[in-house]
Amino acid sequence: MRHVLKSATLGKPSLRSDTDTARKRSGWGGRALDEVGRDTAAIDAEHGGGAIGPDAHNGRMASTPTDPTDRPDQGDDLRGRWHDAVSALRDAGAGTSGAAPAALPDPAPYADNLLARWAEPQRRYHTTAHLAAVLDRIDELAAHAAEPDVVRLAAWFHDAVYRPDRSENEERSAALAERALPELGIDAERTAEVARLVRLTVTHDPAEGDRNGEVLCDADLAVLAGAPEQYAAYAAAVREEYGFVPDDAFRAGRADVLRQLLALPRLFRTPAGYDKWERLARRNLRTELDLLTS
Numbered sequence: 001m002r003h004v005l006k007s008a009t010l011g012k013p014s015l016r017s018d019t020d021t022a023r024k025r026s027g028w029g030g031r032a033l034d035e036v037g038r039d040t041a042a043i044d045a046e047h048g049g050g051a052i053g054p055d056a057h058n059g060r061m062a063s064t065p066t067d068p069t070d071r072p073d074q075g076d077d078l079r080g081r082w083h084d085a086v087s088a089l090r091d092a093g094a095g096t097s098g099a100a101p102a103a104l105p106d107p108a109p110y111a112d113n114l115l116a117r118w119a120e121p122q123r124r125y126h127t128t129a130h131l132a133a134v135l136d137r138i139d140e141l142a143a144h145a146a147e148p149d150v151v152r153l154a155a156w157f158h159d160a161v162y163r164p165d166r167s168e169n170e171e172r173s174a175a176l177a178e179r180a181l182p183e184l185g186i187d188a189e190r191t192a193e194v195a196r197l198v199r200l201t202v203t204h205d206p207a208e209g210d211r212n213g214e215v216l217c218d219a220d221l222a223v224l225a226g227a228p229e230q231y232a233a234y235a236a237a238v239r240e241e242y243g244f245v246p247d248d249a250f251r252a253g254r255a256d257v258l259r260q261l262l263a264l265p266r267l268f269r270t271p272a273g274y275d276k277w278e279r280l281a282r283r284n285l286r287t288e289l290d291l292l293t294s
Contacts (some may be wrong), residue, residue, distance in 0.1 A: 028114075053137035074132060075115060080110040081135060085152040086184055092149075093187030104185040117160050125237035126159045134158075144270045145215040150190050153181070154197035154216050164241045174198040206269060218273035224261075224284055225277035231284040251292050258289040 085106040118128045142148040154177075161172040167181045174195040181191040197216050200206060205220060206213030223234050242250055261267060267281050268274040 010093065012257070046093075078115060078135075079108065079111045082114070082156060083107050083150070083244060085149045085156075086110075086186070088149040088290055089153065089187075089190055091187045092147075093185070093190055099125065104149060105183060107184060108113055110180060113161055114156055117162075117274075122164065122241070123162060124240035125234060126162045126241070130159070131155065133178070133223065134216075134219045137222045138215055141192070141215045141218060141270050141272055143210055144272065146211045147190070147193070148215070150193050151197065151212050151216050151219075154194045154212075154234070155219065157194060158198045158216070158220065160199045165244065170199055170202045202222055214269035214273075218268045218270045221267055221281070222277055222279035223271070224267065226284070228279075228284070228287075231288070255292045258285050 060286060078165060088105065115128060118126070118131050135152060136146070136153050138148065138155055142151075145151050157173050157177040157180075159169065159173060160176050162169050177194045177198055181194060182188070184195075193212065197212055200210075200213050200217065204217040206217055224231070226234060238254075239250065245253070262282065262285050264276055266278060268276075268278050
């Protein structure tokens with residue numbers, strides 16, 4: 001989710017030095033994703049977002065030696081959910097991925113790498129807790145999705161590459177999925193759908209009848225409908241992620257985002273999401289906007 005308008009905050013030349021300082025503090029490193037293009041590859045080389053296979057020295061994803069989640073039990077749960085979704089889509093696309101089942105890599109190192117990404121130090125809201133929450137909401141809305149496991153994998157990748165001072169996070173995250181999923185034996189059609197869904201989170205504006213997109217976007221926006229104390233914690237975490245942005249610029253950019261959300265005919269596109277979350281989310285958004293502009 002775009003929490004602060006890039007054009008209203010991060011794009012200003014006066015913020016360049018603050019952004020560079022934050023970039024140095026974040027300590028990113030990694031291999032470039034050649035498929036994304038020369039410009040994005042240069043960013044990846046400096047900041048991460050490269051390939052995610054089990055063999056780091058072959059340009060593929062390296063497993064992580066430590067549990068990157070807040071709690072070991074959460075990490076185990078998430079790894080199990082990743083394994084189940086990958087296995088389901090492998091089975092669904094059996095015979096179309098071009099790889100024999102015995103030749104396919106173990107999904108576990110891919111989960112480890114993605115969880116390490118979700119636990120990077122520059123994150124305050126876009127953490128493994130957010131990933132788990134989005135997966136939980138997808139489970140609630142799964143009956144509406146055309147392919148729930150495709151939506152689940154899109155959730156894993158949708159903020160896999162995340163830098164609050166960059167505007168191409170979704171594109172780089174989608175490119176990561178396009179490289180990793182074929183390695184895992186996911187067929188081309190479902191890989192493309194995962195990548196499309198990741199890119200859709202730029203706007204959270206699925207077309208009418210896009211059932212997978214409606215589920216992912218509703219699940220990602222469900223945080224807006226938290227209890228007041230939960231919403232306050234979310235808003236505070238977003239502010240921390242944008243700590244390099246001066247207060248006045250942040251307040252202006254964030255207020256613009258809130259106004260755009262409130263101007264939408266509906267925030268939640270699935271019937272269940274609308275019934276559960278619409279009223280509470282609008283109340284929270286109005287409250288935050290009042291606080292920012294008072």
